[in-house]
Amino acid sequence: MAADLPLRLAGEEVLLCGERALYWPRRRWLLLADLHLGKGDAFRRAGIALPRGGTGHDLARLEALLRRLPVAQLWILGDMLHAGVAADAAWLAQWRRFRQAHADVALHLVRGNHDRAAGTAALDIDLHPGAVVQPPFVFAHEPRPDPRGHVIAGHLHPVVRLPGMRRRWPAFHLRQALTLLPAFSHFTGGQLLQALPDGRVVVCVEGQAIALPPH
Numbered sequence: 688m689a690a691d692l693p694l695r696l697a698g699e700e701v702l703l704c705g706e707r708a709l710y711w712p713r714r715r716w717l718l719l720a721d722l723h724l725g726k727g728d729a730f731r732r733a734g735i736a737l738p739r740g741g742t743g744h745d746l747a748r749l750e751a752l753l754r755r756l757p758v759a760q761l762w763i764l765g766d767m768l769h770a771g772v773a774a775d776a777a778w779l780a781q782w783r784r785f786r787q788a789h790a791d792v793a794l795h796l797v798r799g800n801h802d803r804a805a806g807t808a809a810l811d812i813d814l815h816p817g818a819v820v821q822p823p824f825v826f827a828h829e830p831r832p833d834p835r836g837h838v839i840a841g842h843l844h845p846v847v848r849l850p851g852m853r854r855r856w857p858a859f860h861l862r863q864a865l866t867l868l869p870a871f872s873h874f875t876g877g878q879l880l881q882a883l884p885d886g887r888v889v890v891c892v893e894g895q896a897i898a899l900p901p902h
Contacts, residue, residue, distance in 0.1 A: 692889055692896040696866060697823040697837035703859050703889050704756075705896040706748050707869045709839065715759040717752060718826070720841020721766045721870035723801065725778045742778040745872050746785045753789055761792050764841045764868065765799025765828025767812075786811045795819075799828040799842065830867050837864055844870040846877030847890050847899070855879065859889040859896075 691702040691710070702710040708719040724742055752758070786794070794812045796802065797819055818827040818838075825833045830840040845867050846855040857869030860880055869891055870877065880888065888899045 690894055690896065692898060696861070699823060702756075703896045704752065705891050705894040706752055707857055707871045707891050708752060709859075709866070709868060710756055710758075714821075715757050716762060717756060717758045717760070718762045718764060718839060718868065719749075719871040720764040720828070720868040721799075721844060721872055721875060722749075722763055722768075723766055723870070723872040723875060724768050724782060725776055742781055745874075746781055749871070750785065750788070753792065758792055760795060761789075762795045762797070762826055763812075764797050764826055764839065766801040766841065767796050767799070767810075768802050782810065797826050797828050830865055832864055837866065839866045839868065841868045841870065843867060844875050844877040845880040847880050847888060849890065849892075857891045859891075861887040861889070 690705040692705075693700065693702050695701070700712055702712065704710055708717055710717050722745060724745075753761075795815060796810075796812045797815045798817070802814075815826075818825050818833060820826075820835050823836050825836040825838045827833065827838055827840040829842045830838060832838065845858050845860050846869070847858045848855050855877055857877065858880055859869060860867040887901075890897050890899055
């Protein structure tokens with residue numbers, strides 16, 4: 688089974704990747720949302736014991752996508768970070784190694800509600816304070832309708848529960864003028880998705896993008 692699901696979105700050919708990202712082949716752009724770098728570190732600083740390795744695991748998944756697909760630009764649609772940035776944070780060193788290894792890829796961040804420190808953290812990114820129009824799309828963090836184009840956004844971490852299964856799986860939710868991306872980070876909660884009659888749901892199961900039948 689292919690890891691990616693090809694479809695047309697606002698007249699453009701795109702791939703929904705089973706690793707929770709969207710690829711726009713004509714532009715060679717990879718889009719994802721809600722990376723939440725440093726979330727584990729922030730929880731541990733707050734006294735909540737969590738295993739290490741979450742950021743490294745997410746960056747390894749992202750590296751695998753960059754090896755598999757010809758990517759000229761990487762767009763993170765909000766919440767690249769989870770909290771403030773400590774200069775000695777282990778995740779920051781991991782990010783800088785990742786960035787150096789992929790210096791040929793232009794990186795853009797549409798600021799999300801967790802990205803307050805993004806402008807001062809020396810992350811080697813182009814920071815956009817609000818939604819960015821890239822016709823026929825509008826890249827945003829929060830999923831709000833926009834008359835300028837088809838909105839691609841994150842923020843809500845949509846998940847679905849498949850029949851007969853207790854586990855919840857991250858999902859894309861596609862509507863007429865809005866596509867909601869799943870959270871890229873494995874270490875996130877999720878908002879249980881109730882598909883609308885005019886919507887489509889594509890669930891990410893073990894790295895595979897699987898279209899669900901109409902609700």
